[in-house]
Amino acid sequence: MNSDQELSRREFLGTLTWAIGALLGAGFSIPAVVYVLGPALQRRETETWIPIATVSKVELGTPTLFKAKIERQTGWITSQEELSVYLLTENGRDFVAMSNICTHLGCRVRWIADEGKFYCPCHNGIFDRDGTVLGGPPPRPLDRFEVRVENDTLSILGG
Amino acid sequence: MATRFATWLDERLGWRGVWRSIFLRKVPKVNWLYPLGSASLFVAINQIVTGILLTIYYVPTPDQAYQTVQYISGEVPAGWLIRGLHHWGASALVVLSVLHMLRVIFYGSYKFPREVTWFSGVGLLILVLGFGFTGYLLPWDQKAYWATTVGTRIAEVTPIVGQWILLVLRGGEELTAVTLARFYGMHVWALPAAMLLLLLIHLYLIVRIGISQIPGEKD
Numbered sequence: 001m002n003s004d005q006e007l008s009r010r011e012f013l014g015t016l017t018w019a020i021g022a023l024l025g026a027g028f029s030i031p032a033v034v035y036v037l038g039p040a041l042q043r044r045e046t047e048t049w050i051p052i053a054t055v056s057k058v059e060l061g062t063p064t065l066f067k068a069k070i071e072r073q074t075g076w077i078t079s080q081e082e083l084s085v086y087l088l089t090e091n092g093r094d095f096v097a098m099s100n101i102c103t104h105l106g107c108r109v110r111w112i113a114d115e116g117k118f119y120c121p122c123h124n125g126i127f128d129r130d131g132t133v134l135g136g137p138p139p140r141p142l143d144r145f146e147v148r149v150e151n152d153t154l155s156i157l158g159g
Numbered sequence: 160m161a162t163r164f165a166t167w168l169d170e171r172l173g174w175r176g177v178w179r180s181i182f183l184r185k186v187p188k189v190n191w192l193y194p195l196g197s198a199s200l201f202v203a204i205n206q207i208v209t210g211i212l213l214t215i216y217y218v219p220t221p222d223q224a225y226q227t228v229q230y231i232s233g234e235v236p237a238g239w240l241i242r243g244l245h246h247w248g249a250s251a252l253v254v255l256s257v258l259h260m261l262r263v264i265f266y267g268s269y270k271f272p273r274e275v276t277w278f279s280g281v282g283l284l285i286l287v288l289g290f291g292f293t294g295y296l297l298p299w300d301q302k303a304y305w306a307t308t309v310g311t312r313i314a315e316v317t318p319i320v321g322q323w324i325l326l327v328l329r330g331g332e333e334l335t336a337v338t339l340a341r342f343y344g345m346h347v348w349a350l351p352a353a354m355l356l357l358l359l360i361h362l363y364l365i366v367r368i369g370i371s372q373i374p375g376e377k378d
Contacts, residue, residue: 028208031237031241032208032212034237035215035236035238035240035241036212036215039216039234075216075227075230076216076229076234077223077226
């Protein structure tokens, strides 16, 4: 009944079934992948200026730890988090704000005043007072925040 | 290449025989009421897939359940779609399985030799209703809370064991975190396990016995 070229009814329906199946498969798997990956790939909310210290409280020549409470939206939970920043000034006018998070694997570094260095307790990362690496595994200096001073209030850009 | 690999696999697994007996089996000439079972199966698969996806963000505790559901619907990309499919699929599954059951009744398909298929199907329908009942509480909104309050109260009317059933369902006197957690556990572990077992029996019997003919005048 059919020549070799022609598509038989049976073949046509067979192909159609597979095509519908493929369409349904894509219809489920594409949203599924988007759904699973979406929140992981979403960008952080825009950064804001966070007031963290009064300028007069920052010691000259010594990194001083300041903390600020910030509200952070993670998934469906709004949580209070503490942001810790080391502030350093040599002249009382120019400020450097350094994260206390070690650039190696994310432990918290501590300023040891007697030694004049930052030490990371996890793998002995050592940083100078301006954050440059002096020893140990950290791959780069301590991360810095942008700083803004307004009416004796020092704010950092973060989120 | 593909054919050679298929043959290589077939020599080891015998999948062609399985394929033939499942998808290429002979069926009597029937009408469009017969695919209601396949339709139910399709929606059930939809419920499994979307349900698994929902558990990635859903948390079954009173202080977070509602927020996570809002998060899924409002924040997660395609979350509205996944939840929507699960929500509407639930209703569709109840409707389709009931229609499927009616078809089986009206065509007498439950008779010899298909009694076990029938009873496994009855079990599946009860499970579907169980899924509906437990799943309805999970969004933990006003509707869910009060529907389950009423639903468990209805169970309490059962003679003699009613009070006991209410306590077991709620996990105590009141509708609490305990209720939510056990409804969730039932919904995602106990009921699916039972359903998978019954579904395998049901499908195996359909493949083994074949579907029934439409009864003629003499039947």
